[in-house]
Amino acid sequence: MADPAPLDFFTVVDTQRAIRRFRPDLVPDDALRRVLEAATRAPSARGAEPWFFVVARDAALRARIAAAYRRAWEAARTVTAQADLDADLKDRPHYARMMRGVDALARQLATVPVLIACCLDHRQLGPIAGPDGTLRSPCAAYASIFPAVQNLLLAARALGLGTTLTTLHRGVEDELAAALAIPPGVEVAALVPLGYPADHFGPTRRKSLDAVAFLDGWGRPLPRR
């Protein structure tokens, strides 16, 4: 696939959205390296760069991860439905479509050409984690991995590749760690599928800026354009 023309930053950020349906086309090595390299440009607490990215491209490995992921999804869906855990937002316009996409992804995960386990190494967090790896400041810890994950999602979009940030694997994290030989003390914070999209990129719909951003105190309006 020919390289697309470079996209300006705001086109990328405004049209990046969760892609949950993928074409089977392979992801070129250069593109894979470029999105991972972008991830490593992110900030981290103490400049420690406490991240690792474990890419699954082997078909048998992806099938093993996908089987575990699907069980995690089925369990989460059952609990969510039984206890009505999404009651607060299931009437919002995005919800039904999002849930169909999440279900489609869980069923098809083995066919996505690349899966990326985005890992946070608790052993490199210094005072943010205790000697046993327990997080003393989960906020500062995850502030050292999710900016990198977001860079990865945006860089993929810039190259015409789709992704979505998932944390469902946490129901089956031991199996995922075993499949990828991830050592103790290293947490998989996100599992990101990567491939050319069968869905469309944005623009995304969001709450209005004035509903979520304030000036000089809670509830006080921002200056208008």
Add this chain to the structure above:
Amino acid sequence: MADPAPLDFFTVVDTQRAIRRFRPDLVPDDALRRVLEAATRAPSARGAEPWFFVVARDAALRARIAAAYRRAWEAARTVTAQADLDADLKDRPHYARMMRGVDALARQLATVPVLIACCLDHRQLGPIAGPDGTLRSPCAAYASIFPAVQNLLLAARALGLGTTLTTLHRGVEDELAAALAIPPGVEVAALVPLGYPADHFGPTRRKSLDAVAFLDGWGRPLPRR
């Protein structure tokens, strides 16, 4: 200040770095809205968009926040030095310069033209938080705010504005919440100063990609370029 020419995505991501020294020039309203709007383009668990951004631009308010921040920094610096908490990385090339920058920022925070409290609303996290707001999955919770923070940092860079992701305010979070009238149940996950840089943008230096990214299992090399 005239709008700079649009930057392509990879120029932005490769040159975004922590800026800790700022010029006093005002941040135009349009630029402020644009970086906040970029923040809201990020993904969030369940598509809940559980974020708020409270901007401090009023000089007295910034001075109040800066005084609390500086106390948090002095306390953190003392503890870190006494217990040698950065022993694992204080010999790395970036460390001394980073610490000088952090100290300079803490001393000068009141003079930075804009401070942005990036907030995570625990009341909008559904099953990710308990009824009392305690986080059941800190990972999924912070996965719903730090991608937005990273979008903000990158968008600022795209407009020629500097930022740095700080979490030091957590030592004085009650004071910060009082200053900005942030309601109970809403956590300030990051405090981001925003202004035209007196430091230079990157390119940033990072560990080599091959040291932190693997293919088909931990420790197995990525394909080379």
